[in-house]
Amino acid sequence: MQIQKEKVEQAISYLNEGYADAWLIYASESSDPCLELVPGVATVGPGIFLFTKDGGRYAICSSIDAQDIEESGVFHEVIKHSPSIEEGLRELMLKVAPKRIALNYSIEEPLADGLTTGRYRWLMKALSEFPEVEFVSSEPFLTKLRSIKTKAELQAIHHAVNLTTTIYSECFRQLKAGMTEKEAGDLFVNALNDRGLVNGVDRTASRPIVMKENIAHRPPSDAVIDAGDLVIFDFSVEYAGYVSDIARTVYFLKEGETEPPKEIQQTFNVIYEAITMAKEALRPGAKGFEIDNIARQHYLSNGYPDITHATGHQIGRDVHDGGALLGPAWERYGEAPFMEIEAGMVFTIEPTIFMENGVHFIVEENVVVTEDGAEWLSERQHEVVCIPWEGEV
Incomplete structure (x- = not known):
């Protein structure tokens, strides 16, 4: 207690x-x-x-x-x-x-x-x-x-985050082109079961969101992942009543490729920069809409489409924990983007890019606000996750 x-x-x-x-x-x-x-x-x-x-x-x-x-x-x-x-x-x-x-x-x-x-x-x-x-x-x-987490709460969230990144690393080593979205999601279910853990979204040992197409909040489908696909994974782990919320976008290398195409690498670079800028501006006294605008304007100034939802939200006992929101001043978000950021709040930073040409990218990190700014809770993604070509399963 x-x-x-x-x-x-x-x-x-x-x-x-x-x-x-x-x-x-x-x-x-x-x-x-x-x-x-x-x-x-x-x-x-x-x-x-x-x-x-x-x-x-x-x-x-x-x-x-x-x-x-x-x-x-x-x-x-x-x-x-x-x-x-x-x-x-x-x-x-x-x-x-x-x-x-x-x-x-x-x-x-x-x-x-x-x-x-x-x-x-x-x-x-x-x-x-x-x-x-x-x-x-x-x-x-x-x-x-x-919204404002105590020392024991932060310890629980940090542990959930570490478990999540560990499971990501384990599952990514097993991914191959030719798997279905469901089969890729089953790798995460196995990892949860091996550790006696549950998904932080529904509190069962369930699959994460896995999407190569039809981008929405939906469960994995029978769609087959092909070489050359970008696939979004959105995953949460519950620990001691508290959760993580981390997303990664994975590129499946084609035969002969050793790195992602230039367009995909450039898109990741812009997302990485936007996340860095948002994190550096996130500090007590700031307002959520101000942080959101920094990421949003960075995309627009680089010729990318506008973000279709908030740049980030709070996590804690749930993956959407209410309170202040790193979001735009849109009517649907009410007063949440205008609330003042305070030390002890834990946020996702996830400015997404969805392009008409099929390049879709979510990189979602978790940070805690301190008196001096913000600190990473998650082991940050520094480069595009690429799955080597090994032939299709």
Whole structure:
């Protein structure tokens, strides 16, 4: 529970920055997506978790849930709701007397929107005898809580990243022209199974994205990889609840070739430069749209097409971890590109190039923002990955 204990301390520190006097999470059947992060315990029956700015940590739960919650070591007090959860909540409110309570509802951030309409209405009825209490959205600090990683979280992410690059190296040594996308993806499944790991996207030992054509977020197909093909691999590994997100584009050498065609090498060079420029600009106080624009303008100034999506996103417990986005100021991204970058955030940098002539390239690296800038988490790709011609399988 080390990560959860660190996150509780982090949440309480944010309450002390003036967001609220207390943060209340109400869920059943572990319905709120923030429960894995804070407090890290599951519920079968209805459960209320209350954290206060003076350091209070309270749980109101059913007797069937109480033992695990007590043994977690996260809470100072675990209250079994008998005969009713309403009475337990009422007594806790009288004891704590918060004036401003943050609840998990949000218009734009799904990770901060775990309180359902029905549970919200129940809470308003249960707390109707406390008319002086103001309710606010937890989104501002819950987004920060999700985004800014603690020491233990960063260690888990870094380990997931190292596992990912190790598996890439292992699988690339086994690739051959003549394999199908599915067969290439199966190499990664074998590597996961050998290590007792799962894909960070769906938490099963599943194939990564493998695409020689029909570029989209899709599973591998029966398409056969030929010599001369560019193939995108997009892969994630989960470790201790945290994930990586790394993509590589591979060129399959034709018979007699020792290096990729000039056009492919030049495209990789421009991508490499864009990633370097974005990483060097990524530091506390910057805005996501500013970082995105650096990569975007580098492509356009070199005669390449505009990037069709964001340059990068956060990773953590999920491959798309919400919060600040290294993206353009497009309506579909809402306020995420305008959020301020802070130390402890972990991002992908993946400015993609899709050209009408079939040259398609994704190079995706993982970085952590520090007080002084950004540092690589992934072993960076410095050259085009080329698979030697060995005859087709």
